[in-house]
Amino acid sequence: MLQGLYAAAAGMSAQQSRMDAVSNDVANVNTTGYKSQRLAFRDLLYVRQGVEGVQVGSGAAAETLGRSRAQGALTQTGRSLDVALAGQGMLEVRRPDGTTALTRAGDLQVDARGRLTTVDGSFVQGVRPLPAGTSADSLSIAADGTVTSAQGTQLGRLRIVAVANPDGLAPVGDNLLQPTAASGAPRPDGATTVIQGHLEASNVSLADAMTDLVESQRAFSMASRAVQTQDQMMEIANGVRR
Known part of the structure; x- marks a missing residue:
């Protein structure tokens, strides 16, 4: 159960990193010669659980790949x-x-x-x-x-x-x-x-950046709900134990 809590928290951290990068791009949409950042998500460590050896992931993390090389106008x-x-x-x-x-x-x-x-x-x-x-x-x-x-x-x-x-x-x-x-x-x-x-000019596309920002905010919200759900499940399990 703790594994699910950690995975959801890792998702929140990854989406926060993405929002930070996109927000920085939006802030520099009028900055001369600015190049937008490129981010990707990667899986965190997988662990085997149970006798069947089922692999359970630890969530995702954001990773900076560098900056776009596209020519600005x-x-x-x-x-x-x-x-x-x-x-x-x-x-x-x-x-x-x-x-x-x-x-x-x-x-x-x-x-x-x-x-x-x-x-x-x-x-x-x-x-x-x-x-x-x-x-x-x-x-x-x-x-x-x-x-x-x-x-x-x-x-x-x-x-x-x-x-x-x-x-x-x-x-x-x-x-x-x-x-x-x-x-x-x-x-x-x-x-x-x-x-x-x-x-x-900056090569940031404001329309694409705003779309990415809304998408990250919704993903962050979903991960936050997953954390709350895991917390409620732990509370129920502790109540049954007592």
Whole structure:
């Protein structure tokens, strides 16, 4: 009887994890370059009971598989520092704490020292600071990421990279992903095209996300009722014993 209680509680935990992931996707439906999370359910340990050796499961658990790689819609902004990535590559940036991170968010800015940064303050790699007096609006960014000033001076090239296993990247907040041993080290990606004056929208489908959220809420409610039923059965069994 306790096995059924544990299985129902595990189901509640799995559905809570799914609701958390879907809620995070909904919250980022308007976040530039955001990729939706992918979750799956797996069976927990099976145990044999009785002389017949019947296998009884311990419920299910949610497991994160990574993030969707689907391309988000490209929106034209006309802003010179907005760049969209067409392909699977990501911008390599250096966070203020010195660690390396990757992002698809191309709404870039220029700080007080002329350095290209993301909106969260991470430094874009591969491009030198703008010379004094250079207007950010005059920059030209080629399809390969080469940044050129209005005077024709090349300031470098946006470092577009890819990893062997994108699902192994670890989210660190601010729409950034950090390379891990599971993802592999970043390597240059020449297959991705940079499109200046555009931004990539989130690839979250709000209709699908809301459907998944309602489905998870109902599944959570059913698992909760199963816990209550198991509790009532235990109460009855204890009463009979007395």
